[in-house]
Amino acid sequence: MTKTPAFLLLATVLAATALPMWAQQPAAQAAPAATASAPAVPAASAPAAGASGLTAAPPQASSAEAAPGPAAATPAPSAPAAVAAATGKPDPAMGEQRFGSVCAACHGAGGNSGTPANPKLAQQHPDYIIKQLQEFKSGKRPNPIMQGFASQLSEQDMKNVAAYLGAQQAKPGFAKDKELVTIGEKLYRGGNQQRALPACAGCHSPNGAGIPAQYPRLSGQSADYTASQLVAFRDGIRKNSPQMAQIAAKLNDHEIRAVSDYIAGLR
Numbered sequence: 001m002t003k004t005p006a007f008l009l010l011a012t013v014l015a016a017t018a019l020p021m022w023a024q025q026p027a028a029q030a031a032p033a034a035t036a037s038a039p040a041v042p043a044a045s046a047p048a049a050g051a052s053g054l055t056a057a058p059p060q061a062s063s064a065e066a067a068p069g070p071a072a073a074t075p076a077p078s079a080p081a082a083v084a085a086a087t088g089k090p091d092p093a094m095g096e097q098r099f100g101s102v103c104a105a106c107h108g109a110g111g112n113s114g115t116p117a118n119p120k121l122a123q124q125h126p127d128y129i130i131k132q133l134q135e136f137k138s139g140k141r142p143n144p145i146m147q148g149f150a151s152q153l154s155e156q157d158m159k160n161v162a163a164y165l166g167a168q169q170a171k172p173g174f175a176k177d178k179e180l181v182t183i184g185e186k187l188y189r190g191g192n193q194q195r196a197l198p199a200c201a202g203c204h205s206p207n208g209a210g211i212p213a214q215y216p217r218l219s220g221q222s223a224d225y226t227a228s229q230l231v232a233f234r235d236g237i238r239k240n241s242p243q244m245a246q247i248a249a250k251l252n253d254h255e256i257r258a259v260s261d262y263i264a265g266l267r
């Protein structure tokens with residue numbers, strides 16, 4: 001009688017470790033298809049355009065589309081995570097594993113996303129990433145896609161993934177429109193005194209590298225994503241930074257396009 005439970009226990013342990021490892025693979029591959037069918041095209045496609053066209057992107061992907069990813073990609077809790085959790089130290093190797101199996105489908109290998117609506121995460125400050133993941137999870141930064149994925153992460157998972165991403169090298173981006181870049185550069189570097197608009201460089205640093213831990217890195221980010229966030233701050237959809245909401249409230253659509261294009265080319 002004692003042999004059977006021992007065998008069952010072993011089988012359970014094997015199932016809990018080995019099986020989900022390969023079970024994750026199809027899930028990670030299925031995710032890009034789900035995104036592709038629900039491109040999170042920001043702003044421009046929204047019908048209720050304001051004076052000059054930019055509106056906050058509505059929650060783009062329905063929860064039905066976002067659901068298969070997180071559900072299918074739930075990895076089994078594993079022993080090393082438990083060890084790291086006990087010490088509370090970030091484990092970038094565990095973070096790499098989680099990121100590669102779940103997040104890279106949308107955010108690109110090493111966090112260098114090639115999809116404009118999905119932000120680049122490589123080289124981002126870990127504290128900023130943890131804050132965003134916590135706020136997606138709590139709904140303070142509402143986003144149906146990321147709420148699903150962030151909800152799958154424990155505090156320790158967030159630390160692990162953030163440590164991994166912070167150590168990745170960001171690939172440079174490119175600005176597209178010379179005229180916009182000129183306007184964007186002026187705004188980014190000097191702000192606008194009459195309108196009490198502070199220079200972006202003051203907080204995000206002149207080259208867009210940001211200042212850990214508070215001010216995120218912006219350089220090389222896709223212009224579509226940056227513009228969508230400025231609109232979301234301005235329209236009160238992204239409510240997790242009163243500071244940025246105040247600044248974005250002073251920007252018109254043309255300035256948002258201009259500064260976003262400039263940021264895409266910053267390095």
Ligand code: HEC
Binds near residue numbers: 098106117118120153
């Ligand atoms: C289905 C596609 C998809 C998957 C999978 C996905 N994300 Fe995201 N992620 C997005 C989108 C889209 C946004 C932009 C949300 C917004 O507009 O606010 C985003 C935003 C983020 C941000 C905020 C970045 C910033 O600069 O503020 C972080 C951090 C993030 N994701 C981390 C992750 C992690 C970690 C995982 C895996 C556990 C993951 N994402 C999985 C699509 C995805």
Ligand code: HEC
Binds near residue numbers: 201
């Ligand atoms: C007073 C400091 C300050 C100034 C000036 C400032 N920002 Fe920010 N910005 C922040 C902080 C803090 C955050 C992080 C918000 C959060 O925690 O979610 C942020 C976040 C952002 C984000 C979101 C990044 C992401 O990955 O999602 C964008 C885009 C941005 N700022 C653009 C700008 C632009 C463009 C300007 C100039 C017009 C500007 N900021 C000026 C403090 C500042």
